[in-house]
Amino acid sequence: MSKRRRIYEGKAKVLYEGPEPGTLVQHFKDDATAFNAEKHDVIEGKGVLNNRISEYIFLQLAQIGIQTHFIKALNMREQLIREAEIVPLEVVIRNVAAGSLVKRLGLKEGEPLPRPLIEFYYKDDALGDPLISEDHIAVFGWATQNELDEIMTIAVRINDFLIGLFAGAGIRLVDFKLEFGRVWERDVQRIILADEISPDNCRLWDINSNKKLDKDRFRQDLGGLVDAYQEVARRLGIFSSNGHDGKKGPVLVS
Ligand code: TMP
Numbered sequence: 001m002s003k004r005r006r007i008y009e010g011k012a013k014v015l016y017e018g019p020e021p022g023t024l025v026q027h028f029k030d031d032a033t034a035f036n037a038e039k040h041d042v043i044e045g046k047g048v049l050n051n052r053i054s055e056y057i058f059l060q061l062a063q064i065g066i067q068t069h070f071i072k073a074l075n076m077r078e079q080l081i082r083e084a085e086i087v088p089l090e091v092v093i094r095n096v097a098a099g100s101l102v103k104r105l106g107l108k109e110g111e112p113l114p115r116p117l118i119e120f121y122y123k124d125d126a127l128g129d130p131l132i133s134e135d136h137i138a139v140f141g142w143a144t145q146n147e148l149d150e151i152m153t154i155a156v157r158i159n160d161f162l163i164g165l166f167a168g169a170g171i172r173l174v175d176f177k178l179e180f181g182r183v184w185e186r187d188v189q190r191i192i193l194a195d196e197i198s199p200d201n202c203r204l205w206d207i208n209s210n211k212k213l214d215k216d217r218f219r220q221d222l223g224g225l226v227d228a229y230q231e232v233a234r235r236l237g238i239f240s241s242n243g244h245d246g247k248k249g250p251v252l253v254s
Pocket of ligand 1: 098099101129176177200201202203
């Protein structure tokens with residue numbers, strides 16, 4: 001296989017130069033990290049599951065008119081994406097109190113919020129992705145007010161849609177993180193959804209038992225991460241019950 005140019009390596013993904021200008025290959029690794037990479041492990045099968053779950057969700061979002069960086073699936077671990085200039089924000093949408101919100105404000109985990117809460121974090125590993133306000137974004141020029149308005153509108157639409165998508169699979173969407181990118185179309189700059197949406201960056205609880213089906217299984221040493229991600233994929237109809245979805249290639253065996 002010819003060597004590809006590596007453009008960027010993150011904690012859970014690698015970006016390679018794509019076959020056409022303006023494209024990249026997004027490769028999902030099996031690495032799991034938490035607490036700004038203080039905790040690290042390699043969990044066999046996680047990358048394949050996140051690739052397939054994220055592909056499925058991005059395709060569903062495209063169907064309701066949300067522009068994303070996803071172009072097409074390449075293989076079990078990789079997808080072709082549009083190159084975008086990443087807005088240096090982690091946009092977190094919360095429906096239910098959990099995680100850092102519970103710690104910061106002394107709330108009870110599992111308490112539904114009066115309405116969805118949008119938070120912004122400045123994407124900077126060296127600083128530990130600090131929580132920031134809209135005014136920080138304006139003052140430091142990380143996004144324009146128009147971009148931020150567009151980001152919030154898209155985030156709310158994604159939340160509404162995903163709440164329903166997961167509820168149909170017996171899953172409560174507690175919270176999740178989005179990233180956005182800028183692309184140029186002729187003379188117009190647009191905001192598109194980038195990164196991934198998978199159990200690595202969502203909190204997903206079984207609607208009846210509240211069982212955690214997301215990366216909190218790794219963060220909190222609960223075990224069974226691959227089983228939980230497989231459960232999410234299976235409930236969304238991504239893998240059929242025998243683990244084979246009709247595509248050529250390796251078959252996931254639990
Ligand atoms: P938090 O409660 O730890 O702030 O996380 C909120 C949501 O954002 C949760 O669904 C996990 C996701 N998340 C990421 O995707 N990346 C991160 O680095 C962090 C801290 C959270």
